[in-house]
Amino acid sequence: MEIMxxxxxxxxxxxxxxxxxxxxxxxxxxxxLILLLTIGGVAVGASFDxxxxxxxxxxxxxVLVLLICLLVEGYGLDVVKLGIERSDDAPSIDIARxxxxxxxxxxxxxxxxxxxxxxxxxxxxxNDTLGLIVGIILFIVFGLALFMGACRLAxxxxxxxxxxxxxAINDIMSVGIVKILVILIVIFVIGAILxxxxxxxxxxxxxxxxxxxxxxAVVSAYMFFFRNRAIGLLYSDK
Numbered sequence: 629m630e631i632m633x634x635x636x637x638x639x640x641x642x643x644x645x646x647x648x649x650x651x652x653x654x655x656x657x658x659x660x661l662i663l664l665l666t667i668g669g670v671a672v673g674a675s676f677d678x679x680x681x682x683x684x685x686x687x688x689x690x691v692l693v694l695l696i697c698l699l700v701e702g703y704g705l706d707v708v709k710l711g712i713e714r715s716d717d718a719p720s721i722d723i724a725r726x727x728x729x730x731x732x733x734x735x736x737x738x739x740x741x742x743x744x745x746x747x748x749x750x751x752x753x754x755n756d757t758l759g760l761i762v763g764i765i766l767f768i769v770f771g772l773a774l775f776m777g778a779c780r781l782a783x784x785x786x787x788x789x790x791x792x793x794x795x796a797i798n799d800i801m802s803v804g805i806v807k808i809l810v811i812l813i814v815i816f817v818i819g820a821i822l823x824x825x826x827x828x829x830x831x832x833x834x835x836x837x838x839x840x841x842x843x844x845a846v847v848s849a850y851m852f853f854f855r856n857r858a859i860g861l862l863y864s865d866k
């Protein structure tokens with residue numbers, strides 16, 4: 629697929645699945661609300677010097693957000709998979725499987741990012757400048773490989789297949805590094821524009837804060853579908 633075909637398909641994809649988009653707007657809103665309530669609860673507990681309150685509220689909030697985020701990541705992989713298959717369908721929610729796949733994604737991300745960190749640290753101990761230059765190059769390469777690894781995980785649900793770093797880097801060459809960078813830049817620019825628009829509604833009292841929260845949930849859900857769809861379609865050209 630051409631770059632513009634991928635972008636236009638990804639832009640329209642969430643709009644063609646308003647039911648699923650609506651569900652994820654609700655999920656994003658709940659995540660933001662839990663975070664705000666957790667921060668508020670921790671602040672209140674701290675003001676009364678209640679270590680127990682701070683700990684309990686903090687742990688409950690973090691656990692809830694983590695579980696929901698794992699579900700979201702797992703569902704996102706399903707969106708990517710349908711993009712790879714070039715299917716116009718939207719995934720259904722499968723909580724257990726998607727939470728497990730979300731865990732796999734987190735593990736995969738840590739592995740892909742820890743490699744350049746270790747190499748950068750070793751080279752940095754020898755020479756700061758060398759460590760910085762090589763580190764930046766490695767973070768770019770492994771960052772792009774991470775996107776390919778996510779696609780490999782989405783396609784097979786196999787952590788071992790996703791963690792084949794060499795093959796993931798080969799996938800970058802197969803898809804085309806320029807094409808990948810252009811798509812990622814477009815995703816970033818669209819996300820930045822939508823976030824700027826969201827920010828225009830902040831700072832106008834309670835009503836403004838609630839409206840900002842709602843708009844932020846809408847933007848986050850839309851970008852979630854748009855981003856994962858674009859990545860899946862991109863990988864389908866491998």
